[in-house]
Amino acid sequence: MAELVRIAVDAMGGDNAPGEIVKGAVESVNSRGDIRLVLTGREELLRAELGKYTYDAERIDVVHCEEVIETAEHPVMAIRAKKQSSMVVGMNMVKRGEADAFVSAGNSGALLVGGQVVVGRIKGVERPAMAPLIPTEKGVALLVDAGGNVDARPSHLVQFAQMGSVYMENVVGVEHPRVAILNIGAEEEKGNALVKETYPLLRECPGIHFTGSIEAREIPHGGADVIVCDAFAGNIVLKLYEGVASTLISKVKEGLMSSLRSKIGALLIKPALKKTLKEFDASQYGGAPLLGCRGLVVKMHGSSTAVEVKNAILQCVLFKQQGINEKIMEHIG
Amino acid sequence: MAELVRIAVDAMGGDNAPGEIVKGAVESVNSRGDIRLVLTGREELLRAELGKYTYDAERIDVVHCEEVIETAEHPVMAIRAKKQSSMVVGMNMVKRGEADAFVSAGNSGALLVGGQVVVGRIKGVERPAMAPLIPTEKGVALLVDAGGNVDARPSHLVQFAQMGSVYMENVVGVEHPRVAILNIGAEEEKGNALVKETYPLLRECPGIHFTGSIEAREIPHGGADVIVCDAFAGNIVLKLYEGVASTLISKVKEGLMSSLRSKIGALLIKPALKKTLKEFDASQYGGAPLLGCRGLVVKMHGSSTAVEVKNAILQCVLFKQQGINEKIMEHIG
Numbered sequence A, B: 001m002a003e004l005v006r007i008a009v010d011a012m013g014g015d016n017a018p019g020e021i022v023k024g025a026v027e028s029v030n031s032r033g034d035i036r037l038v039l040t041g042r043e044e045l046l047r048a049e050l051g052k053y054t055y056d057a058e059r060i061d062v063v064h065c066e067e068v069i070e071t072a073e074h075p076v077m078a079i080r081a082k083k084q085s086s087m088v089v090g091m092n093m094v095k096r097g098e099a100d101a102f103v104s105a106g107n108s109g110a111l112l113v114g115g116q117v118v119v120g121r122i123k124g125v126e127r128p129a130m131a132p133l134i135p136t137e138k139g140v141a142l143l144v145d146a147g148g149n150v151d152a153r154p155s156h157l158v159q160f161a162q163m164g165s166v167y168m169e170n171v172v173g174v175e176h177p178r179v180a181i182l183n184i185g186a187e188e189e190k191g192n193a194l195v196k197e198t199y200p201l202l203r204e205c206p207g208i209h210f211t212g213s214i215e216a217r218e219i220p221h222g223g224a225d226v227i228v229c230d231a232f233a234g235n236i237v238l239k240l241y242e243g244v245a246s247t248l249i250s251k252v253k254e255g256l257m258s259s260l261r262s263k264i265g266a267l268l269i270k271p272a273l274k275k276t277l278k279e280f281d282a283s284q285y286g287g288a289p290l291l292g293c294r295g296l297v298v299k300m301h302g303s304s305t306a307v308e309v310k311n312a313i314l315q316c317v318l319f320k321q322q323g324i325n326e327k328i329m330e331h332i333g
Helices: A019-031 A045-049 A077-083 A086-095 A109-117 A154-172 A192-204 A231-256 A259-279 A305-322 A325-333 B019-031 B043-050 B074-079 B086-097 B109-119 B153-171 B195-203 B231-257 B260-281 B305-323 B324-332
Strands: A005-010 A037-043 A059-065 A102-106 A133-136 A141-142 A177-183 A211-215 A226-228 A289-290 A296-300 B005-010 B035-043 B060-062 B101-104 B134-135 B139-144 B180-183 B209-215 B226-228 B288-290 B296-301
Touching: A005 A019, A005 A086, A019 A045, A019 A059, A019 A305, A019 B226, A037 A086, A037 A305, A037 B324, A077 A109, A077 B180, A077 B288, A086 A109, A086 A296, A102 A192, A102 A305, A102 B209, A133 A231, A133 B005, A141 A154, A141 A231, A141 B153, A154 A192, A154 A226, A154 B043, A177 A192, A177 A231, A192 A211, A226 B035, A226 B288, A231 B074, A231 B231, A231 B260, A259 B231, A259 B260, A289 B109, A289 B180, A296 A305, A305 B226, B005 B019, B005 B074, B005 B086, B005 B305, B019 B035, B019 B060, B019 B305, B035 B086, B035 B305, B074 B101, B074 B288, B086 B101, B086 B109, B086 B296, B101 B209, B109 B231, B109 B288, B109 B296, B139 B231, B153 B180, B153 B195, B153 B226, B153 B288, B153 B305, B180 B195, B180 B231, B195 B209, B209 B324, B231 B260
Parallel strands: A005 A037, A005 A102, A037 A059, A102 A296, A141 A226, A177 A211, A177 A226, B005 B035, B005 B101, B035 B060, B101 B296, B139 B226, B180 B209, B180 B226
Antiparallel strands: A133 A141, A289 A296, B134 B139, B288 B296
16 A cells, blocks of 8 residues: 555634644545545534544544634734634644644644744745745646745745646656746846846756746646746736635626527526636635645645545645655755 | 827737737727827838728838837837837837837837836825736726736835726726725735835825725725836736636636536527626726826736727827826825
């Protein structure tokens, strides 16, 4: 049997906790034999949720945590003050080697801070980066960084490119992933100070397949596999993806209700439209890894439901079994 | 009769020049009596195009220009070297007061450079900014800057907010436009160094209605009327809008062709879908003004057709007759 992967799951984080988190956890355990989970959170709540399902009780433990870090809390303060929270307890398990990975749909900022100060960085990594997969016409692309490094340095971006390449190649299965830097034009002389300094470093960086600049317009068309940027730009890309897609969809739906003719048409196209929109929904990809942490920390969308929780957990298995962190160390150490 | 507005039109710039440019110019002149145009470009070509239409010949002049600045040319070099180009000649007319405005679908970078070095800035304005209107669920929002200031300073962003407010109020007709700064979270302590420094300055700035930070997700939902950012971020927003929308639309169309059922549905919804997508198409709004220049310079999309050319010209009329630059001077001077 494949190596057992032990994953701590923050059962209290996110809009649908603990119900959907517990459900997704059970589904993941029932889907393959090499997962062992620890749910962190209020024990009585979690036991009640677990009681609804059939699963191998040996493979899901519960660790009671009195506290929960709320969405609106200040990240640094929350991580410092709430040592007994479902988030800090889970991250400490990764730190002590009791778990290989930690997944949470809770406070993003706290997760980023905790990844750095509780779990800690891989030796040689200057800054961990949050790397969500975003949908494109051709599949998915990895956006690094969409996390905490809003005023990143060129050397950070080079490491993001290295870590992102390892991830795309080994977890997503893209051979020789094309790495591009997010820019405002295709030419090398374009860009802000950060991009201009980073560009030549990426061109000279061994072990990655750097293809130059990518304009934001080309991201959805699948112009690169790994898109490197500071977290300010990455956050804009990630959030605008969501915003434009949801606005456009609601406008299309509104338009379809405007006449009897289009209403009938709408009924006929509903299944096809639903399938298409699902393909273009970032949440199905199972959370964003915090690349560069010792162990693995995965951030799930706050609105995650059971299917995303399950996917996030399965992603952790692949991450561990493919030895992503060992490969990152080979490149960066 | 209202004050006559004289507009120089670069008839050689853009993918559809000179045909669509000339057509749009004629349509604008035929639509109202207070416009007088000068087309810059190769005279024989332009006369041949003009010969296809009926219009008041007194109101469209042609100024022959031997040169054309191509899309791929280096902006600074092109503006310096090609004094006889349709772009530089048109901008010089604005500089000398022979035209109130100049519109072009040509090389964006050259237009930005020319706006600064040929036309020149309004006294007190530190940096002109390119301000496209982008579609939202509630109408449109103005994005400032999406042009050349990729490493902007806080004081630049404050002026962008002031100029953008004047524009939205007087050209678009939004009372007390809501100004927000593009950010990665709603709280004041969030953001990169530029945003953190700019935020308190905007809060204290008189004459604008500052509402705080806006996340990229909220832009398409209509969360602000004027969105202030550096041009690197602005370019990402503008280009990603285009990219996500076009990808999503092509995926929806593909999905509709997947079964007989959905194909029939697609026929029924086609008119409604077309109308919706048109509403969400940024190009209909008639070009982006370069705010802060003496006179007015308007950048049209490279793929502009006659209708966008006409809208850009009509926008110039409003800009001039509403005294936008005088109002900007009141705020900034």
